[in-house]
Amino acid sequence: MNNGTGPGAAPDPAPNTGTSPGPAVTARRVMRAADRATLSTAQRDAGGWPYPSLVLTALDHDASPLLLISDLADHTANIKVDPRVGLLFDGTAGLEEPLAGSRVSVLGRAERSGDPRHRVRFLARHESASLYAGFGDFAIYRVAVESAHLVAGFGRIRWIPGDDLLFRLPDIETLALREADIVQHMNEDHADAVELYATVLLGREGGGWKLTGIDPDGCDLRLAGRTARLDFSSPVFDAESARRELVDLVRQARRTRGETQA
Structure with missing residues (x-):
């Protein structure tokens, strides 16, 4: 059984039975409900120290995170050196005991996207971003998910492989x-x-x-x-x-x- 000790741990199978959603469904629900996330990148000029920042997010149909970020931002400069990123999607807002709520940490690689559909989907989620989305320094980045760590309350912890979290393109x-x-x-x-x-x-x-x-x-x-x-x-x-x-x-x-x- 997975004890939630790291990204290499084997996932604990939890099929969607009855009315209780499985871990992949639960994780996608947390991610899709969020309109922002904490982005962690490796600070390029500080020995690779983790650098957290706030970003607006949208999700593609397959559940890949989409970001609209500026070349002038530290996190974008970091991604150009090391595309590995972490994203924390927090579903605990408004709870009296936040640690009893759900959150998802996503690990993946951020890649600049030239797909116009990604831009359309992001701006549909964040209409106000259209005020600056056309600036030359802004671009859409898609995060290719490798794994996700779901904490759905006390003791409900799962590592989810990216292939299990995301939908496949033909579908x-x-x-x-x-x-x-x-x-x-x-x-x-x-x-x-x-x-x-x-x-x-x-x-x-x-x-x-x-x-x-x-x-x-x-x-x-x-x-x-x-x-x-x-x-x-x-x-x-x-x-x-x-x-x-x-x-x-x-x-x-x-x-x-x-x-x-x-």
């Missing part, structure tokens, strides 16, 4: 190609459903929530500077499966609202 292509159409359709024709997702299922306040992205694990929502994450019950890989899941979530929200009003 995600269909949904990725339809993402823009689905998001536009939901916002233009089913704004009431999006509002139910945010206010009833997620308990968020305010009106005018918008869908900003959809991926195999769920969908992203935003209202002004606030973001929210709605998880699917199981991964979806095409538009029809996504439609069924979104319809089921509307039904769930209406049942919940009815029980509240009763």
Whole structure:
């Protein structure tokens, strides 16, 4: 059994049985819900000392982290010398006992991306970043994940190989190609459903929530500077499966609202 002692430890198999998600699903949920992370790089001019910094994050459809960073930043200069990075995704906000909450440490290599889809997905998650994303010193970097360390509360610790954490490219292509159409359709024709997702299922306040992205694990929502994450019950890989899941979530929200009003 894995005792959580290091990245070389064998992962502890924990299949997704019943209603309890497995470690890979749990880790992706923490990562996708976060809109920022702590980035650790090896400081190039200080003997390789770990250098932590705050970065905004988005996740690709396969769950690879995406960063928009400037060539003028120390962490970017460090990455150009040594691409190995660590990212801490913190899911403990608002808990009375933070150490009882979930967090994920991701180890991988940051690579500059020329894929325009990565830029689109990042800016959909962080609309305000469009104010500086076009500056010549800014670029999108994708983190090629090698492993992840999930701490999901006291005693719930797992190392997850990158191949187990990420979805494979052929599985995600269909949904990725339809993402823009689905998001536009939901916002233009089913704004009431999006509002139910945010206010009833997620308990968020305010009106005018918008869908900003959809991926195999769920969908992203935003209202002004606030973001929210709605998880699917199981991964979806095409538009029809996504439609069924979104319809089921509307039904769930209406049942919940009815029980509240009763």
